[in-house]
Amino acid sequence: xNIDELKNTWNDDITEETPEISIEQRNKINLPLEKMxxxxxxxxxxxxGIFIFAFMVCSVCRPFKLQLYxxxxxxSMLIVTVFFFSKFFKLYNEISNTExxxxxxxxxxxxxxxxxxxxxxxxxxxxxxxLVCEILIVLEFIPWPKPLSETKIAVILIGSVIIGLFxxxxxxxxxFHRYYGRHIQRIEGLLNELKK
Amino acid sequence: xxxxxxxxxxxxxxHKGIIFKISKMYMSEKEDRDDLFQEITYQLWKAxxxxxxxxxxxxxxxxxxxxxxxxxxxSEKRRSFITNNDFSNYIIAQEEYDxxxxxRLAKMYKAIHQLNxxxxxxxxxxxxxxxxxxxxxxxGISEGNVRVKMNRAKNKLKxxxxxN
Numbered sequence: 001x002n003i004d005e006l007k008n009t010w011n012d013d014i015t016e017e018t019p020e021i022s023i024e025q026r027n028k029i030n031l032p033l034e035k036m037x038x039x040x041x042x043x044x045x046x047x048x049g050i051f052i053f054a055f056m057v058c059s060v061c062r063p064f065k066l067q068l069y070x071x072x073x074x075x076s077m078l079i080v081t082v083f084f085f086s087k088f089f090k091l092y093n094e095i096s097n098t099e100x101x102x103x104x105x106x107x108x109x110x111x112x113x114x115x116x117x118x119x120x121x122x123x124x125x126x127x128x129x130x131l132v133c134e135i136l137i138v139l140e141f142i143p144w145p146k147p148l149s150e151t152k153i154a155v156i157l158i159g160s161v162i163i164g165l166f167x168x169x170x171x172x173x174x175x176f177h178r179y180y181g182r183h184i185q186r187i188e189g190l191l192n193e194l195k196k
Numbered sequence: 197x198x199x200x201x202x203x204x205x206x207x208x209x210x211h212k213g214i215i216f217k218i219s220k221m222y223m224s225e226k227e228d229r230d231d232l233f234q235e236i237t238y239q240l241w242k243a244x245x246x247x248x249x250x251x252x253x254x255x256x257x258x259x260x261x262x263x264x265x266x267x268x269x270x271s272e273k274r275r276s277f278i279t280n281n282d283f284s285n286y287i288i289a290q291e292e293y294d295x296x297x298x299x300r301l302a303k304m305y306k307a308i309h310q311l312n313x314x315x316x317x318x319x320x321x322x323x324x325x326x327x328x329x330x331x332x333x334x335x336g337i338s339e340g341n342v343r344v345k346m347n348r349a350k351n352k353l354k355x356x357x358x359x360n
Contacts, residue, residue, distance in 0.1 A: 010304065012297055102263055103337050
């Protein structure tokens with residue numbers, strides 16, 4: 001069969017028995033955007049679960065001052081989380097315009113995904129000050145057998161912040177790639193294919 | 197049923213054959229094909245209220261259908277024992293079983309499945325006799341670029357057909 005014969009073969013394909021037309025979207029997730037939305041929803045509920053657990057831990061913390069500090073800190077983290085996830089959901093609900101020209105539709109999708117990626121990274125980075133506060137509270141309230149020297153406090157604080165940030169960065173990157181990045185890469189690949 | 201919904205269903209019923217052909221171009225397994233068919237229908241319905249009639253309904257439909265098909269993902273939970281090339285029910289319309297026709301269709305779709313999603317879109321427009329200008333308009337690239345990509349896609353397909 002040569003390429004010119006293909007047109008005849010194509011025109012010969014008269015399919016009358018097609019799947020039933022349905023204008024409802026089923027639960028199957030076959031679009032990258034839908035997969036990412038689903039992952040984002042799951043992630044949100046996981047994080048809410050973690051916060052509930054954290055508040056439960058706070059409720060048994062003593063003395064009162066420690067309990068107050070930790071509760072306020074976790075509540076602030078919750079506010080930041082809710083803020084970022086509301087942005088994620090809003091963005092994911094607004095994307096995907098299949099009516100655009102193919103190139104524009106792909107470009108729009110990649111731009112929106114990358115914007116969300118920036119939000120996501122900002123979300124992770126926003127945890128850095130909380131991490132510092134947590135270490136300060138721990139240093140302040142945990143009874144040490146011997147009072148810590150100023151150098152030791154500085155080493156523990158700076159060391160924990162560096163390691164903590166590194167772990168946050170790595171875990172955020174891996175997590176993002178696993179649940180979101182590979183879908184973005186696929187769309188970017190399609191866009192590049194159309195561009196080159 | 198709402199009038200808009202009825203109007204949409206009437207229009208889409210006339211074009212369901214071509215939507216299914218696009219699904220067959222993009223997905224080799226029956227279940228994926230049916231999923232893509234439904235997804236295209238859903239995306240068309242979602243976009244229908246903003247269809248202004250500035251272009252032909254079919255042109256508008258092809259664009260949305262291809263934009264959906266290009267980014268559509270195969271089901272990750274597909275059972276491994278299902279063969280990759282399920283060409284059953286490619287010929288359903290005719291009463292008499294035409295073996296040669298079925299073979300040619302199977303060969304054509306098998307070859308098309310080996311192309312990437314962008315090349316498939318170009319081949320679709322080629323098979324549907326779109327002009328370079330129309331393809332450029334649909335894809336959002338220049339006519340020169342369309343010529344280059346169309347030749348590339350056709351050559352790839354020629355090589356695949358030649359090697360099979």
